[in-house]
Amino acid sequence: MLTLLFLACLVGxxxxxxWLARRQIRHVLAHRDTVPAxxxxxxxxxxxxxxxxxxxxxxxxxxIERIVEAAVLLGLTLLGxxxxxxxxxxRLIESELWRQMALVGVVLALLGTVGLVFSAWRxxxxxxxxxxxxxxxxxxxxxxxxxxAVTLVLGAPLLAAILWIMESAGxxxxxxxxxxxxxxxxxxLWLYPSFIAPLFNRFTPLDDPxxxxxxxxxxxxxxxxxxxxxxxxxSRRSAHGNAYFTGFGRHRRIVFFDTLLARxxxxxxxxxxxxxxxxxxxxxILRRIVISFAAAGxxxxxLAWLSTxxxxxxxxxxxxxxxxxxxxxxxxxxMLALPVLTFWSTPIASLxxxxxxxxxxxxxxxxxxxxxxxxxxxxxxxxxxxxxTPDPIHSAWYDSHPPAPVRIAHLRDx
Numbered sequence: 001m002l003t004l005l006f007l008a009c010l011v012g013x014x015x016x017x018x019w020l021a022r023r024q025i026r027h028v029l030a031h032r033d034t035v036p037a038x039x040x041x042x043x044x045x046x047x048x049x050x051x052x053x054x055x056x057x058x059x060x061x062x063x064i065e066r067i068v069e070a071a072v073l074l075g076l077t078l079l080g081x082x083x084x085x086x087x088x089x090x091r092l093i094e095s096e097l098w099r100q101m102a103l104v105g106v107v108l109a110l111l112g113t114v115g116l117v118f119s120a121w122r123x124x125x126x127x128x129x130x131x132x133x134x135x136x137x138x139x140x141x142x143x144x145x146x147x148x149a150v151t152l153v154l155g156a157p158l159l160a161a162i163l164w165i166m167e168s169a170g171x172x173x174x175x176x177x178x179x180x181x182x183x184x185x186x187x188x189l190w191l192y193p194s195f196i197a198p199l200f201n202r203f204t205p206l207d208d209p210x211x212x213x214x215x216x217x218x219x220x221x222x223x224x225x226x227x228x229x230x231x232x233x234x235s236r237r238s239a240h241g242n243a244y245f246t247g248f249g250r251h252r253r254i255v256f257f258d259t260l261l262a263r264x265x266x267x268x269x270x271x272x273x274x275x276x277x278x279x280x281x282x283x284x285i286l287r288r289i290v291i292s293f294a295a296a297g298x299x300x301x302x303l304a305w306l307s308t309x310x311x312x313x314x315x316x317x318x319x320x321x322x323x324x325x326x327x328x329x330x331x332x333x334x335m336l337a338l339p340v341l342t343f344w345s346t347p348i349a350s351l352x353x354x355x356x357x358x359x360x361x362x363x364x365x366x367x368x369x370x371x372x373x374x375x376x377x378x379x380x381x382x383x384x385x386x387x388x389t390p391d392p393i394h395s396a397w398y399d400s401h402p403p404a405p406v407r408i409a410h411l412r413d414x
Contacts (some may be wrong), residue, residue: 002315003078009340012069015345017066021059027391028052033227035145036388036405038412042378043388054130054385061126065118065335072114073336076107077106079319083335086329090321100328101156107332116144132239134139139236146199158184166307174304178230179328185293194245203230211261215254216368228253235259238287243272263383268376269364271368276365284356286307303334346397353400365414372403374411377404 004078049178073287075081082410086103093099123140127133135350162177188196197203206212208228219226227247234257241260247253279285298401306312307330313320316333320326364373381388381404388404395403400408 002311003317004061005121006077006316006340009343010073012299013340013343014066014070015217018063018395020391021063024059024391024394026056027394028387028389031389035234036404038408039378039388041241042375043382047382048388050130051381051385052389055387055390057126057129057386061118061122066116068118069111070190072110077333077336081317082107082329086318086321088132090324096167096325097116097160098259100325103328104159104332105156107336110183127238132385133237134239135237144199150196150199154184154188162331163327166331167325171304174297174300176325178293181296181300182293183291188249191252193253197232197246199238202233204233204327205229206231206256211266212264215273218274218277219254221367222274222278222281225256226252229263230255231258232256233258235262241380243269243276245276248333259383260380263379263411264323267368268379271372272362272376272380273365274367275360275373277367278360279356280365282356283359283360287341298411299334299338303330306334308321350398350400354402357407358399361407361411362414365411369413370411374408377407377411 012206029056032049033045035045035048037049076085085106086290086343089099089102089106093102103362120140123133123135124137125194129331133197158180161180165176205217212229215229215388216226224245230253232255239259241257241261241263243254245252245254256269260272264272280303307327310320313326313329316327316337361373380386386404390399392403402406
């Protein structure tokens with residue numbers, strides 16, 4: 001029964017993604033040669049056509065990537081790849097903990113390699129084709145090695161702890177594992193701004209007294225305590241621009257991409273930041289963290305039950321080893337199957353995210369007015385080659401941010 005459900009969800013996943021991608025491509029190409037009236041005075045036809053071509057290329061690559069991922073998934077599960085790997089590692093490694101860690105590690109390495117290949121193609125072919133890539137092959141490899149090191153340093157102890165808890169904590173292991181998971185994520189939130197992010201980018205204090213004064217005044221109005229304003233060298237890797245805040249408590253900092261500061265004026269930068277602070281004021285970030293922690297607790301308890309059910313293993317193409325712990329195997333199967341089974345909840349998450357974006361926009365309008373934010377968003381849409389004419393159904397399913405026409409219309413009404 002699980003096998004049929006898994007196959008049905010996987011095939012449905014692929015067919016739905018293909019249908020949505022085709023809708024998006026057809027809709028974008030149908031409007032390629034006409035700039036929407038609301039943007040005609042601010043976006044040129046050439047930029048609009050470039051955005052359409054970029055959107056189509058991204059959709060096509062995303063579908064190829066998903067087909068390859070589905071093939072790897074089938075190879076690991078129903079076609080016996082994971083079974084063969086588990087038996088081979090069982091013969092090579094005596095320590096049960098190391099055997100299970102190796103199983104999880106090899107699967108993650110395989111999936112990571114597939115993702116890295118497509119990331120390289122996306123960076124050096126697709127992004128370069130549209131003038132966005134500034135990454136060198138050397139920097140790409142260096143980033144990948146740094147990411148691997150961070151994953152090993154932080155992820156290996158977490159994995160070892162979870163597997164040890166699954167083996168040793170009895171029937172209530174999910175609660176202990178959940179506590180470790182929450183603690184780990186809070187640790188990463190604390191480490192990221194000061195220790196992890198600087199491994200990949202250079203952060204320098206904002207050297208613009210007028211902008212800094214405006215931002216400090218804005219942060220004070222928004223009751224947002226911050227420890228510093230920084231500029232990140234995003235231009236080393238991409239022409240895309242952004243701004244964000246990170247950290248928590250007294251360690252919160254605001255970070256601007258240098259590409260963003262080069263494109264927007266002071267009023268526009270302040271408006272973009274006011275939008276980000278709107279997420280803080282409405283507790284969107286805190287709510288998402290709480291929801292993610294709650295979801296992790298539910299999923300760990302579900303895994304705790306599934307790991308004791310023989311049909312869970314056999315339904316996904318694996319026979320657990322007798323007389324040996326199969327916690328690593330259960331963890332891998334759960335990790336592989338979960339995205340296929342939960343893809344159908346994507347439009348709900350997208351809807352909630354868009355609602356938050358509208359709230360943050362309204363907050364920014366109250367702080368800085370609608371015109372600067374509208375002007376900044378149009379520039380960002382133009383610079384990032386974001387299509388102004390997305391397919392409504394594709395957008396409703398995937399987009400975490402409102403489509404450009406809808407968002408700008410809301411700001412115009414404001």
